[in-house]
Amino acid sequence: MYKIMTPGPTQVAENVRLARAKECTNPDLDLEFYDFYKETCELISSLLHTENETLILSGEGILGLEAACASLTEPGDRVLVLDNGEFGKGFADFVKIYGGEPVLYTVDYKNEIDVSQLEQFLENDNNFKYATVVHCDTPSGILNDISKICPLLKKYQIATVVDSVSAMFGEYVNVDEFQIDVLCGGSQKAVSAPAGLTFVTMSDTAKDIIKNRKVPVASFYCNLGIFEGYYENKWFPYTMPISDIYGLRAAFDNIKNDPDMLKRHEKLAKKVRNTLLENGFKLYGESGYSNTVTAFLVPEGLTDKYIIDEMKKRYNIMIAGSFGAFAGKVIRIGHMGENATENNVNEVLDGIISICKK
């Protein structure tokens, strides 16, 4: 087994793994499970600082992104897609699949979105039903300031969809203060549960958009409206993956009991960046460094494959290359969730430095 230091999936604590082995009930018929599910959703809402309802969906992180677009998009809707990375751009595909008209706002992939430039753009064109924003664009590690971007969008009555799958709990997220209508999260990043679950928070605005649609959502699984009244009616739209949810609950209990989590992420991310720079490496980004993942350039004369393979061979540690526009160019260290300990970060840095030494 490798020590995984990838930007998701991340390491999973023993109590989370054991929670997944608990005895199972019938989640459709056991009324206690409805309470367990609802309490888990409420715990997630409180950790994300929101009064909005959270839903846990049975599917990996991508399901949350697609469900948000499927539920909010009607044919012909103009949707603003903020694009400064692979996941940013990727939202356009989901918008298109559900008949919307994505309008890409594409800016430099090396930098966070400049809020005043975005404001200038919006002054001229703001007729959008909603906008999509990626908090941390994981393939490049660039972090966008959703605390400023979302309120700006709301100033123009544009609903906000945020993918914070790889940022939340390593970065501060306050759904209500930031004015996020749909926030998408995943189990396998800083939450540090195994891959397989996504969760979304939905504001009243988002719920109203779904309720007032003229054309029904062109999907069952991706329709966030199908959970309406599940608790009162004791009726899930499909059978819930009970063991996955037991594990997720344990992971969120760990987060609740770890008040230093955000500070630790900040401190270790700084250490990763500073140590790389001190040892002659170049970071990919020029601004917007995330506390969850660091991307650095493959040093001249080496390949990403060589560094990744040697890390496995010599140190039994798994780090990641990247994909899309970044394939072959960068190496990524995931320092989020259970990965984010002083020891783990030291080991991965020592390994990389010694492998790349001339």
Ligand SMILES: *Cc1c(COP(=O)(O)O)cnc(C)c1O
């Ligand atoms: C991981 C991740 C997702 C979920 O998709 P994967 O299939 O796990 O890659 C969505 N958005 C972002 C920004 C992610 O990092």
